[in-house]
Amino acid sequence: MQPDLFANTSQQAGSEHVAQRATWLRAELNRHNHAYYVLDHPSIPDAEYDRLFLELVGLERAHPELLAPDSPTQRVGGAPLPQFEQVTHAVPMLSLGNGFDDEDIVAFDRRVREGLQLDDEVEYATELKFDGLAINLRYEDGVLVHAATRGDGATGENVTANIRTVRAIPLRLQTATPPKVIDIRGEVMMFKADFAKLNARQREAGQKEFANPRNAAAGSLRQLDSRITAQRSLRFFAYGIGLLEGADMPASHAALMDWYAGLGVPVCVERAVVKGAAGLLDFYQAIGSKRNALAYEIDGVVYKANRLQDQQKLGYVSRAPRFAIAHKFPAQEAMTVVQGIDVQIGRTGAVTPVARLAPVAVAGVTVTNATLHNEDEVRRKDVQIGDTVIVRRAGDVIPEIVAVVPERRPTDAQPFVMPVLCPICGSPIVRAEDEAVARCSGGYIKCAAQRKGGLQHFVSRRAMDIEGMGEQLIDQLVDKNIVTTAADLYRLGLTALAELDRMADKSAQNVLSALEKSKATTLARFIYALGIRHVGEATAKELARHFGKLDVLMDASVEDLMEVADIGPVVALSVRQFFADPLSRELVEQLRAAGIHWSEHEGVEKVVKPMQGKTFVLTGTLPTLTRDAAAEMIEHAGGKVAGSVSKKTSYVVAGEEAGSKLAKAQELGIVILDETGLIELLKEVHEENH
DNA sequence: AGGCCTCGAGTTCC
DNA sequence: CTCGAGGCCT
Numbered sequence: 001m002q003p004d005l006f007a008n009t010s011q012q013a014g015s016e017h018v019a020q021r022a023t024w025l026r027a028e029l030n031r032h033n034h035a036y037y038v039l040d041h042p043s044i045p046d047a048e049y050d051r052l053f054l055e056l057v058g059l060e061r062a063h064p065e066l067l068a069p070d071s072p073t074q075r076v077g078g079a080p081l082p083q084f085e086q087v088t089h090a091v092p093m094l095s096l097g098n099g100f101d102d103e104d105i106v107a108f109d110r111r112v113r114e115g116l117q118l119d120d121e122v123e124y125a126t127e128l129k130f131d132g133l134a135i136n137l138r139y140e141d142g143v144l145v146h147a148a149t150r151g152d153g154a155t156g157e158n159v160t161a162n163i164r165t166v167r168a169i170p171l172r173l174q175t176a177t178p179p180k181v182i183d184i185r186g187e188v189m190m191f192k193a194d195f196a197k198l199n200a201r202q203r204e205a206g207q208k209e210f211a212n213p214r215n216a217a218a219g220s221l222r223q224l225d226s227r228i229t230a231q232r233s234l235r236f237f238a239y240g241i242g243l244l245e246g247a248d249m250p251a252s253h254a255a256l257m258d259w260y261a262g263l264g265v266p267v268c269v270e271r272a273v274v275k276g277a278a279g280l281l282d283f284y285q286a287i288g289s290k291r292n293a294l295a296y297e298i299d300g301v302v303y304k305a306n307r308l309q310d311q312q313k314l315g316y317v318s319r320a321p322r323f324a325i326a327h328k329f330p331a332q333e334a335m336t337v338v339q340g341i342d343v344q345i346g347r348t349g350a351v352t353p354v355a356r357l358a359p360v361a362v363a364g365v366t367v368t369n370a371t372l373h374n375e376d377e378v379r380r381k382d383v384q385i386g387d388t389v390i391v392r393r394a395g396d397v398i399p400e401i402v403a404v405v406p407e408r409r410p411t412d413a414q415p416f417v418m419p420v421l422c423p424i425c426g427s428p429i430v431r432a433e434d435e436a437v438a439r440c441s442g443g444y445i446k447c448a449a450q451r452k453g454g455l456q457h458f459v460s461r462r463a464m465d466i467e468g469m470g471e472q473l474i475d476q477l478v479d480k481n482i483v484t485t486a487a488d489l490y491r492l493g494l495t496a497l498a499e500l501d502r503m504a505d506k507s508a509q510n511v512l513s514a515l516e517k518s519k520a521t522t523l524a525r526f527i528y529a530l531g532i533r534h535v536g537e538a539t540a541k542e543l544a545r546h547f548g549k550l551d552v553l554m555d556a557s558v559e560d561l562m563e564v565a566d567i568g569p570v571v572a573l574s575v576r577q578f579f580a581d582p583l584s585r586e587l588v589e590q591l592r593a594a595g596i597h598w599s600e601h602e603g604v605e606k607v608v609k610p611m612q613g614k615t616f617v618l619t620g621t622l623p624t625l626t627r628d629a630a631a632e633m634i635e636h637a638g639g640k641v642a643g644s645v646s647k648k649t650s651y652v653v654a655g656e657e658a659g660s661k662l663a664k665a666q667e668l669g670i671v672i673l674d675e676t677g678l679i680e681l682l683k684e685v686h687e688e689n690h
Numbered sequence: 691a692g693g694c695c696t697c698g699a700g701t702t703c704c
Numbered sequence: 705c706t707c708g709a710g711g712c713c714t
Contacts, residue, residue, distance in 0.1 A: 373708090374707085374708090377707085398706080400706085435708085436707080436708060436709090534709095534710075566710090566712085567710095567711080568710060569710090569711095570709085570710055570711085571710070
């Protein structure tokens, strides 16, 4: 990029005063932009702004040599990009630990004081946690040179062209002495009012409406055509810093924010410097009570140790700073009406009641269904058809009916009645005395729902991993009686597939090659894929490890099976019964005949592995390893990967956006590793063993 | 027998 | 994520 396009203007005869006028217009427009977007205080009427803007556009068009990269006219956006390129952040963009109640915050404050070995109250900078997208802005010599999304924290996407259209973001910092390089971090978002206007426009144009301001902001920023982004009124607030060269780091977070404000970078006014845990909680209360009145959505507040030296002393734990925490507002709840209660039949025949809800927005998405788990749960919550209920997204993901609003129950409300016959196959629904779950008695043979569930399980990623075999496809194959058992899948040909809806040659070929690819598998996956009751992934792995060969497992007695770790009488009997059934044995033979194969070994391996007996729990997203890859490494070293944290857990491996498991691990004082720590540990022990 | 810990199974939405 | 239930330890 050429920093100075003014260089040759003097050569143009008579253009001196044009250049002066252009410079003046730019300064004037930037000043009004700043007043409007940063100070939130318009300094001239919109029409006047537009007149000045158009005059500048005209001048620049007539004299292209006057064009400067920081001209306000350069915000309008250019031609579409082919795609976004990846950018590696000079300093990683971390996420924050979360606190949900006062206790979490008091504990945070205690950890900070302990970390600083301080008895006095700690000074904190408090601010809002915006519901938008984290962005890194790189300024070199005061000029915005590029912008990137947070991405996974290490690498994001280059969205410079789109960010240039955000009028709240200065293209040039307002200072004569800018730092050589500065990475300014903050949140791009859409104000509630702008979101409402956008959705109104989308609706009129017959286009899809956005679910919430955050999605709208994200969608706008990911536009390949920045001319569209330019029409989307995005906003920006800065709250952090990455790389800084050619200037001293301010001594506190508050000083950093003040510096930003002086540079013309928008910072939110809802911030404070407070003392101690009491100060934090006061701020939380104050913001909570005006949350709905704010022009934008927030999902909590953020506390940071104010002094830079304190921050440095506290450092980081597993990719989250120890000196900061986000205090989240409680999950949002909404009221809606139960329009009906249907039942779903799972692969084991389990009958699950599901509430059909009048669509309602909860914590950012539209909810239409909520599981009621089982009959007892329906009774416990006393949910009836026609009831008004309060819905929440449990853990901010899965919709859950919290309670009914009894005073809103209509007189004609209908209680839920567990059907007597399976709605799919007509077989009786039975419920064992001591079980909470009612089941369709039709089994795999009679009940199409169970066949579908069983096949979906068979093809699933953690089982045979047959790509492209989705729910739609399986539904069709079962409904048209093309496929009954898993073995039938491997008999599919192009002609059979061609008869299905939405299945052209190309996709049919893909399905066939995915089936072919799945034939090379492992014994553990194969056992898991069979869908034996009480045999999930962990048990399948243990069985494969213990018996080594499928034939040995198939002929194992209940006593043999009970020898296996974690297998008691119930699971042993279930496995025995499965393999005693001639139909199961036939299925296994057909699958083997179809070419499914794996490598077998001689029963229990006696080699003692370095991580034998150690239990790991993975949480959050790791920077480079996938969950599966990390689990494989751990298991390779003889360790086990469990799903939840307890005092038996040896290590917790935490990545980005680690949630409750990380909190629990901290509570129990369990060793917490990040990805690098895990790799080091496995490598270390590996070397010791050699 | 009781309590803790895991595992299995089912679920939602994009 | 949640619930239910099996397995194992005390």
